[in-house]
Amino acid sequence: MIPITKEERQWFLRQLALGLVEYLGVTEPPVPVEQLLRNPPPLYDDDFGVVDMFSNLWDATFARPPTQRGSIFVRMDLDPEQRRYALARELLSALITSKHGRKMGLSDLLLPNLRESAEYFASQLLAPEHLIQAFQAQGGNFETFARTFNIPIQVADHRWIEAA
Amino acid sequence: MSMKALNQLVARSIVDPSILNAFSHGEIGTVMSEMDFTADVRSSLEQLEANSWAEFATLAYRLVKAEEDAVRHVHLPSPLEGLLPGDARADEQVA
Numbered sequence: 001m002i003p004i005t006k007e008e009r010q011w012f013l014r015q016l017a018l019g020l021v022e023y024l025g026v027t028e029p030p031v032p033v034e035q036l037l038r039n040p041p042p043l044y045d046d047d048f049g050v051v052d053m054f055s056n057l058w059d060a061t062f063a064r065p066p067t068q069r070g071s072i073f074v075r076m077d078l079d080p081e082q083r084r085y086a087l088a089r090e091l092l093s094a095l096i097t098s099k100h101g102r103k104m105g106l107s108d109l110l111l112p113n114l115r116e117s118a119e120y121f122a123s124q125l126l127a128p129e130h131l132i133q134a135f136q137a138q139g140g141n142f143e144t145f146a147r148t149f150n151i152p153i154q155v156a157d158h159r160w161i162e163a164a
Numbered sequence: 165m166s167m168k169a170l171n172q173l174v175a176r177s178i179v180d181p182s183i184l185n186a187f188s189h190g191e192i193g194t195v196m197s198e199m200d201f202t203a204d205v206r207s208s209l210e211q212l213e214a215n216s217w218a219e220f221a222t223l224a225y226r227l228v229k230a231e232e233d234a235v236r237h238v239h240l241p242s243p244l245e246g247l248l249p250g251d252a253r254a255d256e257q258v259a
Contacts (some may be wrong), residue, residue: 001219008222012174015221019175041179095178103184104177105216 001108005049010120012109016095017124029135030150031126033088036090047098052076060086062093070094077093081152088122095135106133126151166205166228174221187217205231206259 021031023041040048047064049071058079064070072090091110093114096106110117127149135148146156173196177183186195193210201209208227214220 001215004222008225012218012221015171015174016178018171022175023179043179043181063207064172100178100181100184102218103188109218109222110214128212130218 001105004109006113009109009113009117013092013117013121014124014129017121018128020125021128026128026131027129029131029148030084031128031131033084033091033125037087037091037094043100044094044098046070047100048072048091048094049154050074054108060090062090062097064094064097070097081146081150084126084150085122085152085155088125089118091125092118092121123151123155126155126164127159129163136163166201167232168206169196169199169201170221170224170228177217184217186219191221 016025020036021141024032024036026032031087034050037048037050047070049069051073053073053075054077055075058075059082060072060074062072064068072087072094074086074090078086083121092110095101096110101107131149135145140148142156142160145160146153149156151159173183183192183195186192193206196206196209205228208231209224212220212223212227214223
């Protein structure tokens with residue numbers, strides 16, 4: 001794989017997130033990430049799933065047992081916005097390890113910086129730029145941003161500054 | 165124009181297997197011909213050699229960005245505009 005800059009990687013991740021948002025037909029926040037995982041595009045039927053777990057070790061993690069469907073194992077006691085962010089973050093691993101993702105060559109591009117890539121991807125998926133701009137055009141302010149998009153305050157803070 | 169088309173192409177590729185199939189069979193040019201790429205950019209993109217779709221997307225981004233940066237640079241007014249001898253705007257200011 002050719003060397004890739006952070007800016008190029010982030011551009012690529014933004015487009016992947018936008019592709020999923022457009023597939024869902026989202027016109028206003030919040031982006032229904034759990035719906036995407038439970039009813040994925042047909043080419044991911046064998047790759048996405050959500051399993052609620054008791055755990056004190058992590059918020060969510062993706063696992064794909066050999067020859068079986070991949071699933072995100074998520075702590076069942078998370079706040080809704082934390083749950084959505086954790087699912088969106090782990091979704092990138094589901095994409096990378098899917099049959100389609102492997103054919104795309106996602107692993108070579110994204111695995112070397114997986115954590116950073118997954119966090120960036122999640123923030124773009126849950127708060128796409130065009131939805132932030134529409135929210136701001138309608139007079140939305142930062143105080144209601146996190147609640148409207150149903151995202152953690154830290155993510156909201158970061159995305160609000162990025163979109164400014 | 166071409167960057168917007170490239171964004172749409174890469175975004176579609178995550179949910180539309182036909183993009184990847186076209187790429188795998190060397191037919192991505194056909195897909196791009198239905199999108200809003202300029203003829204020059206599309207021709208350059210068709211000649212890119214990449215080992216995977218992700219690599220192609222990255223190389224395409226570099227190419228389109230360089231193309232658009234070059235166009236932007238050409239259209240930027242020179243900081244000397246209006247200050248050179250014989251320039252109409254400079255004359256007006258002196259007058």
